[in-house]
Amino acid sequence: MNNLLVAQSGGPTAAINATLAGVLQGVRASGKVDKVFGAKNGIEGAINDQLIDLNDIVRDIEALDTLTYTPSSALGTCRFKMKDWREDEATYKKIIDTFYKHDIKYFIYIGGNDSMDTVDKLSEYCKVNNHDFIVMGAPKTIDNDLNLTDHSPGFGSAAKYIATTLAEIACDIGAYNIPAVTIVEIMGRNAGWLTASAALSRLNGGSGADLIYLCEKEFDKDKFISDVKEKLAEKPGILVAISEGIKDKNGNYVSDLVSSGEVDNFGHKYIAGSARALESLVRDEIGCKVRAIELNLMQRAAAHIASETDIIESLMLGQKALTCALNGETGRMAAIKRLSNKPYRVEFVSVPVNEVANHEKVVPLEWITPDGHDVTQEMIDYLYPLIQGETNLKFENGIPKQIKLY
Amino acid sequence: MNNLLVAQSGGPTAAINATLAGVLQGVRASGKVDKVFGAKNGIEGAINDQLIDLNDIVRDIEALDTLTYTPSSALGTCRFKMKDWREDEATYKKIIDTFYKHDIKYFIYIGGNDSMDTVDKLSEYCKVNNHDFIVMGAPKTIDNDLNLTDHSPGFGSAAKYIATTLAEIACDIGAYNIPAVTIVEIMGRNAGWLTASAALSRLNGGSGADLIYLCEKEFDKDKFISDVKEKLAEKPGILVAISEGIKDKNGNYVSDLVSSGEVDNFGHKYIAGSARALESLVRDEIGCKVRAIELNLMQRAAAHIASETDIIESLMLGQKALTCALNGETGRMAAIKRLSNKPYRVEFVSVPVNEVANHEKVVPLEWITPDGHDVTQEMIDYLYPLIQGETNLKFENGIPKQIKLY
Numbered sequence: 001m002n003n004l005l006v007a008q009s010g011g012p013t014a015a016i017n018a019t020l021a022g023v024l025q026g027v028r029a030s031g032k033v034d035k036v037f038g039a040k041n042g043i044e045g046a047i048n049d050q051l052i053d054l055n056d057i058v059r060d061i062e063a064l065d066t067l068t069y070t071p072s073s074a075l076g077t078c079r080f081k082m083k084d085w086r087e088d089e090a091t092y093k094k095i096i097d098t099f100y101k102h103d104i105k106y107f108i109y110i111g112g113n114d115s116m117d118t119v120d121k122l123s124e125y126c127k128v129n130n131h132d133f134i135v136m137g138a139p140k141t142i143d144n145d146l147n148l149t150d151h152s153p154g155f156g157s158a159a160k161y162i163a164t165t166l167a168e169i170a171c172d173i174g175a176y177n178i179p180a181v182t183i184v185e186i187m188g189r190n191a192g193w194l195t196a197s198a199a200l201s202r203l204n205g206g207s208g209a210d211l212i213y214l215c216e217k218e219f220d221k222d223k224f225i226s227d228v229k230e231k232l233a234e235k236p237g238i239l240v241a242i243s244e245g246i247k248d249k250n251g252n253y254v255s256d257l258v259s260s261g262e263v264d265n266f267g268h269k270y271i272a273g274s275a276r277a278l279e280s281l282v283r284d285e286i287g288c289k290v291r292a293i294e295l296n297l298m299q300r301a302a303a304h305i306a307s308e309t310d311i312i313e314s315l316m317l318g319q320k321a322l323t324c325a326l327n328g329e330t331g332r333m334a335a336i337k338r339l340s341n342k343p344y345r346v347e348f349v350s351v352p353v354n355e356v357a358n359h360e361k362v363v364p365l366e367w368i369t370p371d372g373h374d375v376t377q378e379m380i381d382y383l384y385p386l387i388q389g390e391t392n393l394k395f396e397n398g399i400p401k402q403i404k405l406y
Numbered sequence: 407m408n409n410l411l412v413a414q415s416g417g418p419t420a421a422i423n424a425t426l427a428g429v430l431q432g433v434r435a436s437g438k439v440d441k442v443f444g445a446k447n448g449i450e451g452a453i454n455d456q457l458i459d460l461n462d463i464v465r466d467i468e469a470l471d472t473l474t475y476t477p478s479s480a481l482g483t484c485r486f487k488m489k490d491w492r493e494d495e496a497t498y499k500k501i502i503d504t505f506y507k508h509d510i511k512y513f514i515y516i517g518g519n520d521s522m523d524t525v526d527k528l529s530e531y532c533k534v535n536n537h538d539f540i541v542m543g544a545p546k547t548i549d550n551d552l553n554l555t556d557h558s559p560g561f562g563s564a565a566k567y568i569a570t571t572l573a574e575i576a577c578d579i580g581a582y583n584i585p586a587v588t589i590v591e592i593m594g595r596n597a598g599w600l601t602a603s604a605a606l607s608r609l610n611g612g613s614g615a616d617l618i619y620l621c622e623k624e625f626d627k628d629k630f631i632s633d634v635k636e637k638l639a640e641k642p643g644i645l646v647a648i649s650e651g652i653k654d655k656n657g658n659y660v661s662d663l664v665s666s667g668e669v670d671n672f673g674h675k676y677i678a679g680s681a682r683a684l685e686s687l688v689r690d691e692i693g694c695k696v697r698a699i700e701l702n703l704m705q706r707a708a709a710h711i712a713s714e715t716d717i718i719e720s721l722m723l724g725q726k727a728l729t730c731a732l733n734g735e736t737g738r739m740a741a742i743k744r745l746s747n748k749p750y751r752v753e754f755v756s757v758p759v760n761e762v763a764n765h766e767k768v769v770p771l772e773w774i775t776p777d778g779h780d781v782t783q784e785m786i787d788y789l790y791p792l793i794q795g796e797t798n799l800k801f802e803n804g805i806p807k808q809i810k811l812y
Contacts, residue, residue, distance in 0.1 A: 012578045041583050072577035163805050168707040171478035171808060172418045177447050182703070203803040206810055293702045297588070301574040304711055307804070387804035397609040398713070398793035399569050402577060404612060 001103035003035040004325075005051070008140075009042035009111035009118070010079065012072035013154025014161075014303040015314040016140045017403075019110045020075065021068040022318020023138070024058045029319075032326050037102060040406065042078035043109070043118050046095045051102060052406050066403040068311060069393040071303035074405045082118045085125040092125050099133055106134045106325040110318070112141035112152075116333055117357040123331030137333035137353050138321040140314070142300045144193035147359035148351040149335035153317055154300065156310030156386035159197035161302040162186060162295065163208075163387055166201035166241065169293070170208050173237035180289035181228055181238045181282050184209075185275035187299055189245035191362045192216050194299070196375045197383050198241035208239065211373045215243035216363045219254055220372075224278070225285045227373050232288070246274050254278065304400050308389025313346070320348040344385035407509035409441040410731075411457070414546075415448035415517035415524070416485065418478035419560025420567075420709040421720040422546045423809075425516045426481065427474040428724020429544070430464045435725075438732050443508060446812065448484035449515070449524050452501045457508060458812050469809060474717060475799040476808040477709035488524050491531040498531050505539055512540045512731040516724070518547035518558075522739055523763035529737030543739035543759050544727040546720070548706045550599035553765035554757040555741035559723055560706065562716030562792035565603035567708040568592060568701065569614075569793055572607035572647065575699070576614050579643035586695035587634055587644045587688050590615075591681035593705055595651035595659075597768045598622050600705070602781045603789050604647035614645065617779045621649035622769045625660055626778075630684070631691045633779050638694070652680050660684065710806050714795025719752070726754040750791035 006023050008016055020038075027033045038052040039045030045052075052075065057063045067074060085092045099107070109119050116137050123135035139146050144155040166184065173182050186195040192214025201208025210231050213219060219242075231238045246254045255274040275292035282290040313336060320334040332350040339345040367379040394401040412429050414422055426444075433439045444458040445451030451458075458481065463469045473480060491498045505513070515525050522543050529541035545552050550561035572590065579588050592601040598620025607614025616637050619625060625648075637644045652660045661680040681698035688696040719742060726740040738756040745751040773785040800807040 008581075012581050041581075044583075070577060071574050073581040076583060077581040078583070160804060164710050165704055165708070167805050167808065168477050168709060169703050171476060172703050172707040175414075175418050175447075175479040175483040177450075177482060177484070200803075200805065203805055204807060206808050291703070293704075294700065296697075296699045297575050297578050298571055298699075298704070301578040302571070303574060304570050384804070389804070390801055395796055397606075398566055398790070398795070399573050399606065399609055401610060402573065402612050 001034045002032060003037065003102055003104045004033045004106040004108065005037050005039055005046065005099070005104045006108045006110070007039035007042050007045060008073035008075045008077055009109060009115040010077060010141065011300060012077060013140050013142050013300050014071045014157040014306045015154040015310050016110055017070050017074050018068045018311045018314035019138050019140060019153055019318035021064050022315035023108055023322050024054060024064060025315065026319040026322035028058050030322065030326055033106070037104070038075040038405065041076035042111070043080050043082070043095070044078045046098050047091055049098045049101065063403060066394070066401050068315065069303055069306070069391060069400065070402040071301045074403060079114065081114055082121050085121060092122070095122065096131055108136050108138060108321050108325060110138040110140055112146060113357060113360065116353050119333065120331060120354045120357045123353070134325045134328065134330045136321045136325040136329060138317050139333055139335060142194060143188055143191050145191035145360045145362065147356045147361050150338040150346065151336060151386060153310060153314035155193065157306040158194055158299050159200065159383060160307040160387035161299050161305050162194060162197045163200035163203070164305055165295065166198050166209050166239065167206060170201060170206065170239050173239060174207055177236055178289060179232050179236045180291070181240060181286070182291045182293060183240045183242060183275040183278050185242055185244050185273050185292065185294045187295070188215055188243045190215060190360055192243045193363060195241055195243040196363060196379050199375045199380055200383055200387060209241040210238050211240045212375060213242045213246055213373060214363055214368055215245035215247065216365060217368050217372050218249050219246040220249065221281060223372065225281070228282060228286060242274055242278065244274050304393060306391050306393070307387045308391050309386055311391050316348055320350070324350045341381050341385065407440045408438060408511045409443065409509045410439045410512040410514065411443050411445055411452065411505070411510045412514045413445035413448045413451060413516070414479035414481045414483055415515060415521040416483060416547065417706060418483060419546050419548050419706050420477045420563040420712045421560040421716050422516055423476050423480045424474045424717045424720035425544050425546060425559055425724040427470050428721035429514055429728050430460060430470060431721065432725040432728035434464050436728065436732060439512070443510070444481040444811065447482035448517070449486050449488070449501070450484045452504050453497055455504045455507065472800070472807050472809040474721065475709055475712070475797060475806065477707045480809060480811045485520065487520055488527050491527065498528070501528065502537055514542050514544060514727050514731060516544040516546055518552060519763060519766065522759050525739065526737060526759045526763045529759070540731045540734065540736045542727045542731040542735060544723050545739055545741060548600060549594055549597050551597035551766045551768065553762045553767050556744040556752065557742060557792055559716060559720035561599065563712035564600055564705050565606065565789060566713040566793035567705050567711050568600060568603045569606035569609070570711055571701065572604050572615050572645065573612060576607060576612065576645050579645060580613055583642055584695060585638050585642045586697070587646060587692070588697045588699060589646045589648060589681040589684050591648055591650050591679050591698065591700045593701070594621055594649045596621060596766055598649045599769055601647055601649040602769060602785050605781050605786055606789055606793060615647040616644050617646045618781060619648045619652055619779055620769055620774055621651035621653065622771060623774050623778050624655050625652040626655065627687060629778065631687070634688060634692060648680055648684065650680050710799060712797050712799070713793045714797050715792055717797050722754055726756070730756045747787050747791065
């Protein structure tokens with residue numbers, strides 16, 4: 001039997017189920033896989049032998065379509081960091097036992113950095129110990145910080161959500177004629193790709209983000225206050241986009257500066273984000289109306305405004321990972337290679353997963369403008385194709401149709 | 407000359423420009439209006455003679471279409487509360503001067519409670535002082551708290567955004583297998599209609615909001631903690647929806663309990679919302695992972711997920727307000743009368759604006775379940791039709807097309 005196991009890991013995205021659907025489409029098209037299982041909650045499902053039968057869904061075109069547009073990880077997710085097999089072989093043996101028990105030959109793991117580390121370690125363990133299993137990775141992360149792939153599935157949809165939402169918020173705040181600052185906090189502790197996509201809110205010539213601060217560049221609060229004052233002199237409503245991970249010159253997160261010890265009236269400690277820290281700062285230093293907004297889980301879950309380009313590429317990467325697995329590739333990750341921006345052309349390749357795992361691809365400093373509060377045209381040219389197109393998501397009863405696999 | 411002035415006021419919504427477009431469509435269709443102006447920033451534009459020429463847009467079908475789907479108030483907005491004319495006649499005289507100067511016969515004011523108060527006072531002033539001007543209101547408010555109309559334009563789109571977003575967030579948190587509580591704060595200080603729409607996230611049988619607390623009902627934090635614990639015993643990821651305006655038994659806002667005096671490391675004072683207050687509470691009383699989410703401006707600006715029903719009704723109410731004005735009605739507001747739920751049928755009527763102004767329509771307590779943490783089927787039947795259908799919003803460069811009127 002040539003059975004296949006697929007799993008998802010790390011933070012959910014609006015496109016990770018599209019990659020799962022891509023793997024299942026590939027299974028259907030290839031005719032080379034006997035049975036397909038999903039591991040529940042990532043590698044933990046393989047360790048604990050908690051598998052979900054996916055054979056019915058492979059045969060159901062409509063279900064595959066609904067899966068493609070359902071946000072989050074339909075198989076469940078985990079944040080499990082594998083130790084080296086020499087330190088903890090028991091965990092590896094449990095996985096291998098699950099593989100043997102269910103005649104699994106191929107394992108495809110869809111995820112980010114930590115998941116690629118698992119692919120790396122598990123494939124190495126299999127090679128060294130002569131277990132004839134294929135372990136392939138497929139990328140996903142809204143953070144876009146994966147190495148060796150031009151960009152990562154899930155990122156384009158999150159970027160489209162951010163660009164759209166900031167264009168809409170700009171309309172809202174633009175309707176008022178009193179000075180006001182709105183600060184939007186965008187996910188990304190170390191990589192500012194998503195925050196950079198705030199620049200796309202201005203694509204149609206309308207207003208959008210006025211100031212953009214990425215976490216790659218040292219954040220200077222005096223400079224920030226003077227930037228905001230300068231913009232306020234031009235118009236009343238100012239929209240600021242910041243990475244959650246902006247840091248001061250000592251490398252301390254701005255958010256840490258306000259979450260260290262305050263206690264509220266219930267006697268409870270606070271944890272605040274960067275936007276809220278800057279909200280207080282603006283209120284006291286400038287004194288105008290100010291509002292902090294966190295795009296929170298919405299930016300990674302908003303399948304209703306997913307990018308068609310992202311969803312198609314996510315599907316293709318699932319298919320590519322499967323094709324590579326069927327061709328005997330192991331310890332590798334399906335990836336995107338960009339051939340050109342205009343017209344936008346990519347090809348799907350595979351790359352060695354050990355060069356992906358535990359690396360973090362951050363924004364090159366030269367893609368941030370010299371004034372430190374915007375991004376360059378090169379960055380916009382890179383981002384632009386990734387948010388193009390709207391999907392064929394179906395609505396039922398006024399809300400998006402979704403699938404549940406367990 | 408029979409000229410018309412139109413203005414928008416109060417908090418922006420995703421549908422208030424549809425009502426403006428409806429007025430302009432009506433102008434085009436009627437052939438009874440010579441010139442159309444928009445007052446900039448609501449009644450302030452009439453007071454200060456800041457008018458925008460809208461005659462070109464009346465003739466441009468494509469621009470009217472783009473206006474329909476552009477969120478926020480394209481004419482700008484204000485929060486200006488008129489005093490009684492006997493106290494401050496100067497302001498009234500300025501408005502009347504603007505009307506005479508531009509040969510304005512009809513004034514249509516699109517807005518919520520405060521705007522309808524302006525319509526009421528201004529129309530009364532004109533009658534008493536024998537100024538032959540027509541003053542009509544058209545409703546809008548995402549809060550849905552306007553009297554004498556079954557529901558208000560903007561509400562259905564905000565409700566659709568909330569239902570969709572909560573269904574997506576439920577997918578996200580459902581992927582994890584560790585206990586976690588996510589608390590979503592929804593706009594509404596005194597009326598919980600929007601929070602009630604969180605129940606629509608479950609319409610397709612998937613998971614959605616598990617607990618829903620409206621501001622109409624006294625909020626008991628011990629009961630809340632016990633409700634959450636009960637749900638956590640059933641499944642790991644719990645989604646809670648609360649009104650920003652939930653209050654304790656003494657009528658104090660829950661949000662006030664945590665925003666009274668804390669100072670952060672910058673020395674700045676905090677202002678927190680209800681969700682953040684409950685986040686701290688859950689962290690300390692239950693100890694599991696917890697996250698506060700505010701839907702913030704997105705819930706009123708998200709035109710990209712507007713309800714088709716809402717947009718069409720908003721257009722119709724603009725047309726209705728114009729028709730009433732042309733028929734000589736003054737001091738009244740265009741409104742929606744619901745004829746039946748299934749099939750959903752409404753008619754557009756006009757109602758006396760003095761019975762709308764300064765009233766607040768809250769959720770009837772019998773539409774909240776006896777356990778206090780959900781809404782009844784009657785509430786769902788009321789809400790259901792309002793979020794149906796998706797709009798024909800156009801995208802350009804991957805983000806929604808929008809119009810700017812000034």
